[in-house]
Amino acid sequence: MAVSFDPHSSEPFLLSRSKIDLFLSCPRCFYLDRRLDIPRPPGFPFSLNLAVDTLLKKEFDISRAKKKSHPLMEKYHIDAIPFQTDQIDEWRDNWHGIRYRHQPTNFIVFGALDDVWQNKEGELIVVDYKATSTIKKIDLDDGQSYHESYKRQVEVYQWLLRKNGHKVSNTAYFVYCNGRKDEKAFDGKLEFDIQIIPHQGDDQWIEPTLLKMKECLMSNTIPKANPECPYCKYRKEAGEKEFPSKNKEQFQLNLN
Numbered sequence: 001m002a003v004s005f006d007p008h009s010s011e012p013f014l015l016s017r018s019k020i021d022l023f024l025s026c027p028r029c030f031y032l033d034r035r036l037d038i039p040r041p042p043g044f045p046f047s048l049n050l051a052v053d054t055l056l057k058k059e060f061d062i063s064r065a066k067k068k069s070h071p072l073m074e075k076y077h078i079d080a081i082p083f084q085t086d087q088i089d090e091w092r093d094n095w096h097g098i099r100y101r102h103q104p105t106n107f108i109v110f111g112a113l114d115d116v117w118q119n120k121e122g123e124l125i126v127v128d129y130k131a132t133s134t135i136k137k138i139d140l141d142d143g144q145s146y147h148e149s150y151k152r153q154v155e156v157y158q159w160l161l162r163k164n165g166h167k168v169s170n171t172a173y174f175v176y177c178n179g180r181k182d183e184k185a186f187d188g189k190l191e192f193d194i195q196i197i198p199h200q201g202d203d204q205w206i207e208p209t210l211l212k213m214k215e216c217l218m219s220n221t222i223p224k225a226n227p228e229c230p231y232c233k234y235r236k237e238a239g240e241k242e243f244p245s246k247n248k249e250q251f252q253l254n255l256n
Contacts (some may be wrong), residue, residue, distance in 0.1 A: 004037040005217045012101055015213070017111030017156045019172050020206075021149050024120050027230035028222060035217050051067060052131040052177050052192070057092070060115055064088075072175070073117070074096045076196045080125055083116040091116070100163040104207075105214040111156050115175075126157045126201070131192075135177035140174070150174065151199055157202035168171040179211065 005013055014145045015034075022040075023030040032038040055171035063070040073080060085091075091098045097112040115127035128149065132138070154172035161168045177192040216223055225232035 005035050007218050007220075010106075013105050013107045013217075015107040016108050017109070017153060020209060020213070021152055024152070024240070025149075025217065026088055026226040026232060027216055028225040030213070030233055031189070033222055046131075047110075049131040053129050055176060056129045056177070057115065063158065064187070072194060072196060076120075078117070078173070078196065080117040080119040083118040084122055085116070088116070095242070098160045098164060098239060100145060100160050102163075102210055105210050107170075107210060109160065109216070110211070111160055112154075113157055118174075119169060121169075122167055124161055124166050125169045126154045126161065126172040127175060128154050128157075128172070129175045129177070131177045131179070133181060136180065138176055138178065138195070140199060151201070151204075154199060155201040155203045156206060159206045160203045160230065172196065172201050172203055174199065207230075 019030065020035060022033060027205075029040055033040065060082050064084065067081060067084065069078075069081050084085055087098075091113045094112045097110040099110040101108050113126065114129045117125040117127055119125060128150070132146055140150065154174075158168050158170075158172060170203055175194065176197055176199045177194050180191045182192060183191055225236075
């Protein structure tokens with residue numbers, strides 16, 4: 001399956017959950033990535049976050065095998081158990097995840113879940129693990145762009161599960177691990193405070209967003225950048241300094 005989008009192809013185009021967020025962050029960066037195969041420079045790997053993620057999955061899988069609620073779920077009065085399914089490893093796989101072919105756009109949308117729980121009503125609950133280290137209270141409604149991204153992330157997962165025929169709760173949960181900084185010494189281990197934060201998801205934005213993304217990719221014109229995009233701002237300002245004699249309109253390229 002093609003990495004970059006070909007407007008003349010009838011083949012389904014694989015689109016990850018993170019690329020939806022990229023489009024919402026900056027349409028130009030999305031176009032450069034998916035249409036022209038010029039991705040943003042990669043960030044640093046969050047190895048500590050990955051370690052927390054792996055250990056949490058192992059821990060909740062113990063409760064899954066026992067078909068029992070995890071102590072954290074009981075602490076937060078969440079009447080559910082980890083969902084029993086042979087697909088859990090596939091859903092968690094970063095290269096596969098849970099998938100759905102969106103017919104109007106011919107996109108195969110996919111995303112890798114951290115976990116899924118099931119409540120007494122038979123509804124599936126999307127669960128996402130997060131790790132941080134802060135002395136501030138964790139507030140997902142503080143308007144921070146990355147917190148809004150987290151919310152969209154679980155909403156895409158809810159949408160994917162629904163499109164795969166599952167009954168899904170509107171409530172998603174973040175299992176948030178906050179590394180403590182108030183210990184007297186490190187002593188070769190990092191202590192975490194763990195809390196579960198609920199989010200009432202709404203996936204109504206996804207369908208119209210996918211249609212806009214398809215329209216963007218079908219165009220031969222590079223879209224305008226988000227004025228707040230640090231990547232586009234760097235490219236523009238660096239280009240103007242490096243090639244001062246060039247017309248600044250070169251940054252509004254047209255492929256026609």
